Amino acid sequence: MGAITFDQPSKGIVSSTAAAGLTVENTRGTGLQGSGGHFGVVGETISVVGVGGQGGVFGVAGGHGGEAGMLGIGATGVRGMGGVVGVDGHGPENSRGFLGGIDPVFSQRVGVYGQSFQHGVIGLTTTAEGKSGTGVYGGPASRDGSAGGSCVGVRGETYTGVAVQGRSLDKSGKAGHFIGDVVIDGTITGPGGDLEARIAELENVVAAHEKTISALLAHLNGLQPRVDASARAPQIFEPQNFSDDLDVLDLHLDGREFLPTTTVTLWVADASNSPPAKASEAGSDAAGSVHFRVQMPNTSHKLFFAATDGRLDRHDLTGLLWSGTASWGNFL
Known part of the structure; x- marks a missing residue:
């Protein structure tokens, strides 16, 4: 691998007004590797792509000051034709993620993958107060980008934890809102315990009361004297x-x-x-x-x-x- 070294306190610059500012090709190893006190690789462009890679783009942040392994500035900051991978080297347990690739858990193609011992993926909406935004959206889409069919928009799985959790931080909000039919295969638990069991218990109590009332009415009807229907009124x-x-x-x-x-x-x-x-x-x-x-x-x-x-x-x-x-x- 060839190397270009700069001892300047800022960054080295390779410029061009025609084609690529810098093209590096290595058929056996790393095409381009950069390291520095602030950014390992910085790509700037007036339009299109700041940093691009045909086989993918990989960046590592290994310091302790919050530096980035790679910085891309442009209409598209960083583009990798084979995917974009980022690794945070801070601490003993690295956080990693990539855009476009095969996930290491299910070995399936994914658009975004995030892994961390705290939060794997975070999505925040910054809309103004009173307006509605979406932090994380999951929805089905077909190959041509149109609305999909019987796919799963958002999926949560766990062994002993909570698969999907919703929390309202204010009494005016709702922890969950379902627009449409809801199917539950399992137990619904509320403050009083198993909700389905509580409903069944109340239904049994109501049925017992109805039986008691029916027996009481039959008893009261039996106490009333019967009039001979054939008897004429005086x-x-x-x-x-x-x-x-x-x-x-x-x-x-x-x-x-x-x-x-x-x-x-x-x-x-x-x-x-x-x-x-x-x-x-x-x-x-x-x-x-x-x-x-x-x-x-x-x-x-x-x-x-x-x-x-x-x-x-x-x-x-x-x-x-x-x-x-x-x-x-x-x-x-």
């Missing part, structure tokens, strides 16, 4: 007024189909929406017929009468079996 007929005093009513009502020899209660309500009141009681005869007499002040409202012998009817809001309604008065 009847009462329109009252007759036998009073000669305009201020007093002396109403007589007849009824039938009540239980025989049973006390029957007559209730009255008027059109003024006043609460119903007990108007009279009478005993039915052996045939279930009954006669009522109601004496009460005269009223300007229409009166409505209904009677019951105490039989139960679970289909009625009062729980009692009532006769048909009889009314008196043609005014409202």
Whole structure:
């Protein structure tokens, strides 16, 4: 390998206004190697590529002051046709990475590879506050650069650690946001433990309560007396007024189909929406017929009468079996 040595405190310069400023060819070893107190190799160009290599570009930083193994300045800083490799020689464990090549883990072609005992790859967005940027983007693309198909945009794998971690540093942010369907093959763990197990436990509790409620309703329905569907409701007929005093009513009502020899209660309500009141009681005869007499002040409202012998009817809001309604008065 040929060598050009400069003892200047800055950098040696080889310039040209036509083709390449410096071309070095070595078919057996290193084409060009540079070392210095600041930069090993520096390439500057007004346009296109600052430093280029047909077989690839390799740079090593071995000092302790943060120097770079290679510096390229131009429209494209550094370009390597076979890939670009950089090695940080600081400390006992080197960090390395390259652009374009075969990764040393899966032996697959990659665009960018980074390796370090701390952070292998870091992507930061520096957009202004209030705007949205992307630190690291992973998305599928086909060979012609168009949107790809069923590829994996971002992939994380681990043995005992965390494959993918998201963290919000402010309560207004979100650690994760999925736009679309999510499929999970595994366990979801929250503050209370296994979320799926907790949901299953709650479903079992709800099912147990539903069973208890159903049994309670069946028990309550069993407690209600059943009414013979073939039994007819009792009847009462329109009252007759036998009073000669305009201020007093002396109403007589007849009824039938009540239980025989049973006390029957007559209730009255008027059109003024006043609460119903007990108007009279009478005993039915052996045939279930009954006669009522109601004496009460005269009223300007229409009166409505209904009677019951105490039989139960679970289909009625009062729980009692009532006769048909009889009314008196043609005014409202």
